[in-house]
Amino acid sequence: MKVGSNHYRTIWIDANNPEFIKLIDQRHLPHKFVVESVSSVQQMAIAIKDMHVRGAGLIGAAAGYGMYLAALEARKSKNFDLHMQTSAEKLLRTRPTAVNLAWAVTRQQKSMATTNDLDSKLRLAKDTAEQIADEDALHCQEIGRVGVEIIKEMAAKKRGPVQILTHCNAGWLAFVDFGSATAPIYEAHRQGIDLHVWVDETRPRNQGARLTAWELQQEGIAHTVIVDNAGGHLMQHGQVDLLLTGTDRTTRTGDVANKIGTYLKALAAYDNKIPFYVALPSSSFDWKISDGLREIPIESRNQEEVKYISGLSGKSIKQVQLCPKESNASNYAFDVTPAHLVTGLITERGICEANENAILKLFPEQKIPQNKTINQSNEKQVERKRSGST
Amino acid sequence: MKVGSNHYRTIWIDANNPEFIKLIDQRHLPHKFVVESVSSVQQMAIAIKDMHVRGAGLIGAAAGYGMYLAALEARKSKNFDLHMQTSAEKLLRTRPTAVNLAWAVTRQQKSMATTNDLDSKLRLAKDTAEQIADEDALHCQEIGRVGVEIIKEMAAKKRGPVQILTHCNAGWLAFVDFGSATAPIYEAHRQGIDLHVWVDETRPRNQGARLTAWELQQEGIAHTVIVDNAGGHLMQHGQVDLLLTGTDRTTRTGDVANKIGTYLKALAAYDNKIPFYVALPSSSFDWKISDGLREIPIESRNQEEVKYISGLSGKSIKQVQLCPKESNASNYAFDVTPAHLVTGLITERGICEANENAILKLFPEQKIPQNKTINQSNEKQVERKRSGST
Numbered sequence: 001m002k003v004g005s006n007h008y009r010t011i012w013i014d015a016n017n018p019e020f021i022k023l024i025d026q027r028h029l030p031h032k033f034v035v036e037s038v039s040s041v042q043q044m045a046i047a048i049k050d051m052h053v054r055g056a057g058l059i060g061a062a063a064g065y066g067m068y069l070a071a072l073e074a075r076k077s078k079n080f081d082l083h084m085q086t087s088a089e090k091l092l093r094t095r096p097t098a099v100n101l102a103w104a105v106t107r108q109q110k111s112m113a114t115t116n117d118l119d120s121k122l123r124l125a126k127d128t129a130e131q132i133a134d135e136d137a138l139h140c141q142e143i144g145r146v147g148v149e150i151i152k153e154m155a156a157k158k159r160g161p162v163q164i165l166t167h168c169n170a171g172w173l174a175f176v177d178f179g180s181a182t183a184p185i186y187e188a189h190r191q192g193i194d195l196h197v198w199v200d201e202t203r204p205r206n207q208g209a210r211l212t213a214w215e216l217q218q219e220g221i222a223h224t225v226i227v228d229n230a231g232g233h234l235m236q237h238g239q240v241d242l243l244l245t246g247t248d249r250t251t252r253t254g255d256v257a258n259k260i261g262t263y264l265k266a267l268a269a270y271d272n273k274i275p276f277y278v279a280l281p282s283s284s285f286d287w288k289i290s291d292g293l294r295e296i297p298i299e300s301r302n303q304e305e306v307k308y309i310s311g312l313s314g315k316s317i318k319q320v321q322l323c324p325k326e327s328n329a330s331n332y333a334f335d336v337t338p339a340h341l342v343t344g345l346i347t348e349r350g351i352c353e354a355n356e357n358a359i360l361k362l363f364p365e366q367k368i369p370q371n372k373t374i375n376q377s378n379e380k381q382v383e384r385k386r387s388g389s390t
Numbered sequence: 391m392k393v394g395s396n397h398y399r400t401i402w403i404d405a406n407n408p409e410f411i412k413l414i415d416q417r418h419l420p421h422k423f424v425v426e427s428v429s430s431v432q433q434m435a436i437a438i439k440d441m442h443v444r445g446a447g448l449i450g451a452a453a454g455y456g457m458y459l460a461a462l463e464a465r466k467s468k469n470f471d472l473h474m475q476t477s478a479e480k481l482l483r484t485r486p487t488a489v490n491l492a493w494a495v496t497r498q499q500k501s502m503a504t505t506n507d508l509d510s511k512l513r514l515a516k517d518t519a520e521q522i523a524d525e526d527a528l529h530c531q532e533i534g535r536v537g538v539e540i541i542k543e544m545a546a547k548k549r550g551p552v553q554i555l556t557h558c559n560a561g562w563l564a565f566v567d568f569g570s571a572t573a574p575i576y577e578a579h580r581q582g583i584d585l586h587v588w589v590d591e592t593r594p595r596n597q598g599a600r601l602t603a604w605e606l607q608q609e610g611i612a613h614t615v616i617v618d619n620a621g622g623h624l625m626q627h628g629q630v631d632l633l634l635t636g637t638d639r640t641t642r643t644g645d646v647a648n649k650i651g652t653y654l655k656a657l658a659a660y661d662n663k664i665p666f667y668v669a670l671p672s673s674s675f676d677w678k679i680s681d682g683l684r685e686i687p688i689e690s691r692n693q694e695e696v697k698y699i700s701g702l703s704g705k706s707i708k709q710v711q712l713c714p715k716e717s718n719a720s721n722y723a724f725d726v727t728p729a730h731l732v733t734g735l736i737t738e739r740g741i742c743e744a745n746e747n748a749i750l751k752l753f754p755e756q757k758i759p760q761n762k763t764i765n766q767s768n769e770k771q772v773e774r775k776r777s778g779s780t
Contacts, residue, residue: 201712264622330615331620
């Protein structure tokens with residue numbers, strides 16, 4: 001998507017040196033645009049854990065590239081497999097909630113397991129990393145094409161802009177390109193549909209105020225930043241037509257883990273009969289689990305992220321303390337919205353209701369909940385799409 | 391309540407010069423404890439509007455003292471009544487949502503209208519201002535005595551601390567003393583009941599993180615600051631026994647206007663079968679209205695309060711910018727929780743359900759919705775209490 005007048009992805013192999021991965025270091029946005037070079041799996045693990053990169057799809061892509069960097073290191077080490085194993089574990093430890101992370105690491109492991117030749121393993125690691133990233137961008141683009149129909153239908157029924165409320169950043173910065181929740185918005189804007197986005201600031205890390213607002217501003221889409229407390233009031237007063245978010249992990253039954261606070265917005269949408277759609281590429285489904293509230297691990301992050309906040313002061317980024325130094329704080333990063341509060345899921349294969357039957361109609365190969373099936377089918381899916389008319 | 395080892399109220403007449411009103415300037419808390427001297431109705435209007443003082447009861451008390459300052463000025467002016475009228479309008483314009491403001495101004499006007507003698511008017515203005523403040527403190531203390539029973543009952547039924555979640559600051563800083571939502575908490579703590587308070591930070595002005603956390607810390611009560619997004623997750627996971635807030639205005643039917651975001655927490659409490667009690671002195675009832683969503687005016691404040699935030703940086707308080715400079719923001723200060731989401735109201739006269747019948751059983755003199763009845767009955771009520779055993 002656009003940064004100024006240039007097109008960017010969030011992560012890519014350095015064209016000048018393919019042993020380096022470039023990524024947008026999102027910690028500095030919207031105040032500074034910083035591109036970081038990463039050349040070891042250790043650096044990539046830090047970039048994921050400390051949220052230089054974040055968001056379901058991008059965490060998956062970064063883990064994919066991380067495994068490629070690990071393979072580069074492993075090729076020079078004494079024990080290829082041991083280094084790969086340690087690296088996989090290192091990456092898996094970084095963020096517990098986003099399922100894309102484990103999905104990408106497993107996909108890399110399975111791909112490399114198809115050969116014993118170390119050079120082939122390395123080549124496969126690079127190819128798979130690129131495939132994961134390309135697939136992510138492609139799936140998000142498809143989500144845009146599928147999801148725009150919902151916005152189009154709303155626009156046809158009303159005067160004035162379609163009012164969309166989104167929480168956190170499920171924009172292109174959370175993926176490789178296009179985004180999940182934002183993809184239908186970008187597509188609608190491209191088609192000339194009048195719309196306006198309410199952007200939840202999304203405390204504690206303010207991914208809405210910092211990232212979503214910045215993305216929308218770069219793309220010239222009308223938007224208004226609000227505090228996370230405001231959405232219910234707006235919904236009560238007819239100022240929201242559609243609640244649209246991403247997800248970090250969705251169960252095969254349609255329970256949605258997403259940034260903390262999503263559940264509260266879902267309750268308000270339900271109470272005010274406003275549709276709540278969740279946009280996700282199939283890599284964000286966890287096909288193994290059925291009970292989101294019990295089975296999805298919720299990351300608990302450092303309390304300093306609640307007690308302190310960063311922002312622009314003059315020309316530099318400063319951190320300020322918000323509450324008494326002596327007060328405790330807690331910092332759960334995600335919550336789970338039960339499926340019955342979700343109107344529908346927007347996937348690269350189409351829209352479905354948030355229940356197991358409907359989901360499995362779109363993803364019939366997942367009827368037997370086995371890990372193996374996932375990757376094979378996704379790979380086929382992308383092959384089919386690549387050779388298609390897109 | 392306690393500041394260090396001293397006892398403070400939030401507002402009082404300067405003992406050395408009764409033409410000055412002293413108040414705690416809450417904008418600097420928790421980082422600095424600043425007491426401001428106010429000597430004109432204009433200064434008091436600014437103190438209310440710019441939130442040196444805030445909170446339902448304290449806004450009422452400040453307006454009461456503001457009318458006293460106005461009377462001091464009026465006594466020296468050519469037209470006493472004209473100056474009082476202009477001053478009343480000035481005060482009424484400062485904050486539209488809190489009903490205590492209009493209630494206190496009207497009460498002063500009615501009190502002064504009982505005499506034509508200007509010196510008597512001035513004396514009455516001072517006495518009434520003191521009465522409003524005393525009554526506020528007394529009513530909050532009663533709320534504590536009444537409301538502690540709810541906490542006591544919960545403590546008897548469980549092991550470990552009673553977990554209370556509160557939004558914004560309905561503490562003593564929002565009143566003259568004791569607070570509304572905090573009064574039962576302080577009373578429970580005094581009685582040795584084990585409890586822990588989840589403190590919503592309450593964006594955009596962070597009255598929870600700044601003020602409630604500070605109050606609880608001064609009183610030595612266990613608490614944890616959380617972002618406004620977190621409450622739903624805690625409720626889903628059995629970590630909240632009681633949602634307890636204040637209100638800026640409650641209708642005769644039990645609809646509750648309170649800090650923006652209260653409605654979202656009320657929805658989550660309802661969804662998780664957690665009781666939601668609202669604590670309020672009778673001065674926060676608006677006896678004239680029955681439909682909170684339609685009839686309570688919701689204050690919209692400057693968008694800069696959303697785009698920028700202040701906090702401690704080193705030893706000074708700095709403001710930092712949170713989102714792109716070009717992004718719009720909106721800033722609704724309150725929302726309305728429909729009565730059916732409220733388990734009960736804790737008033738100085740007892741606890742009742744949030745519906746007109748139940749409320750009027752406690753306040754039978756309000757059966758005919760007339761303004762006049764309110765003040766008379768409240769005055770009687772306080773007289774009765776003062777001469778009683780309290």
